[in-house]
Amino acid sequence: MKEIRSLYIHFPYCKEICNYCDFYKRRLSSTNDFSKFEASLEIMAQKFQKLLSEYDMTMGSLDTLYIGGGTPSLWGERGVSFLDRLFKRYGWELGSNGEHTLEINPEIQDFSGLEQWRQWGINRFSVGVQSCSDDILKRLNRTHQFRDISSSLDYIAKSGVNFSLDLMLNLPSTGTRDVIAELEQLLEFDPDHLSVYMMTVGSNYAHYKMLPMEEKLEDEYLNTATFLQARGYEHYEVSNFAKKGRESRHNLQYWKAQNMGALGTSATGFFHLDDGGVRLKWLASKDAYTIELLNKEDLELEKLYLLMRTNQGDINKLVLDRLGESQSHAFIKFLANNNYLRDDGEISLNSKGFLMMDSIMDEVFRLDP
Ligand SMILES: C[S@@+](CC[C@H](N)C(=O)[O-])C[C@H]1O[C@@H](n2cnc3c(N)ncnc32)[C@H](O)[C@@H]1O
Ligand code: SF4
Structure with missing residues (x-):
């Protein structure tokens, strides 16, 4: 029997919706939404377990867990006890030397929920900073400002936990954005890892005219890479930089096309078969999923594309x-x-x-x- 040792869980709710976001998300309207999400995760977990046994697979103790979203930090202590019960029911467990990440938004005011996650086994936080400019953050409809970034990173950096920051390029700005100055501000907190994404939006985006021209965007990207490398962060994937040994183990599982479990609407998983692989994707309706079979040739092309995105x-x-x-x-x-x-x-x-x-x-x- 083959083992899956990585799991992604997608939590879909956010306090407010950012005007550029292309992920599966909903505005949190009441705690009733938590109940709906938990009921749907229960069904998905059951179906997932059945699917694993159909392919003669089992979930081993997890080397990597990634709880992303949406804004899973909103789920708080309630999420910790829900997942604890769910994991116990299916005999799933967090591996003792694993990397277990929770995405959090800097607007978080109460850190006691994060403590509960840590006690449960979360040992890495990924913080959605996006920009240090209050003007830009407002324009994106983010609910945080730089002072929130600063207070949450103060807390996280002092707690000594491994953490990563998300920053975006290609953001709408009135003048030329000083990305290097923003990076200087962020490196004060000594993150282990940074993800730097280029915002992708269509030409109907509300602030489309305020986006940098292509040449400027290329400069933003290459200047960011040069700056971070000079500060000791390896450019180890198209959008990712890390101190040595702090590369995201979870994302490396994706990029190396390794087995990956998935739960939650829009989450995708993958498992290897003897002659190719199976891709699983959770749909929004009725907690259903689709299965895509990849033959050996499809898989080899995908591996080439994914590996080429890394220096691994x-x-x-x-x-x-x-x-x-x-x-x-x-x-x-x-x-x-x-x-x-x-x-x-x-x-x-x-x-x-x-x-x-x-x-x-x-x-x-x-x-x-
Ligand atoms: C889906 S979010 C979840 C994390 C958290 N809710 C947040 O926004 O800070 C994960 C990351 O995706 C990136 N992202 C979201 N929408 C994007 C877009 N349209 N283009 C590129 N990156 C995007 C952001 O950098 C964000 O930190
Ligand atoms: S908080 Fe994150 S997931 Fe939610 S809408 Fe904004 S970018 Fe999307």
Whole structure:
């Protein structure tokens, strides 16, 4: 029997809805929403357990757990006792050396809930900072200001727990945004890890005209990467930077296409089969899920795409298998000529390469025999 040792749980509620957010979320209207969510998780857990046994799999003690959202820190002590009961019922447990993350929003005022999560086994917080500029935060409809970032990070940094910050680029601003000054402010709190996402929105976005031009955005990204690397953070994935040994173990499971359990609407899981894999996705209606079967070839292409997004392995073999000898030479030459490769001799992308991921994948398809 094969084991799953990673689990993602999606909590869908938020205090207010940010005007750029493309994740599955709802505005929390009353505590009745918690009851609805918990009832739906109960059904999903039951269905998930059944699905595992159909594929001759079991959930081992968890190396990684990630509770994301939405704003799961809103769930508070109630969430801790609910998950504790759920885990006990199915014999699921947190591994003793695991990485167990909870996403939190800086607007949090009462830290006692976080203490309960820590006692239960959460040992990493991911804090959605997004920007240090109060003007920008207001424009995004965020419920926090810089003073909230500062007080929550003070608490977290003092508690000594491993933590990560989310920051966004491509944000609507009246002038040129000083991202480096914002990063300076954040590094004062000595985070272990930073995720830096480019905001993706359509042209109908309310503040579309205030977004930086493409060239400026490229500068924001490359300047951020240069700055963080000079401060000791490795650029280990397109949007992620970490101190050595503090890379997100949970996300590495995704990027290395490892087995992953999932619960909660919109959450996706994956498990390997002997001749490919199965992708599971939870839908909004009736706690149902879809299953997508991936054959070996689909899986190899996905692995190449995912691994190329990281510096966690040499892509040489995957490229060779996909493109054959002469085309793979042409591909590596294309990467080298454009200065997209790291200078440590490994065939993996540097920050400039990460920025150009889409055109690099286009090149893979162009050369595909
Ligand atoms: C879905 S949120 C959940 C965490 C928390 N609720 C928060 O917003 O701080 C996870 C991260 O996704 C990123 N995000 C949300 N909407 C995005 C968008 N349209 N484009 C890029 N990143 C986005 C934000 O950086 C956010 O921290
Ligand atoms: S708080 Fe996070 S999840 Fe909620 S709407 Fe804002 S970005 Fe989306």
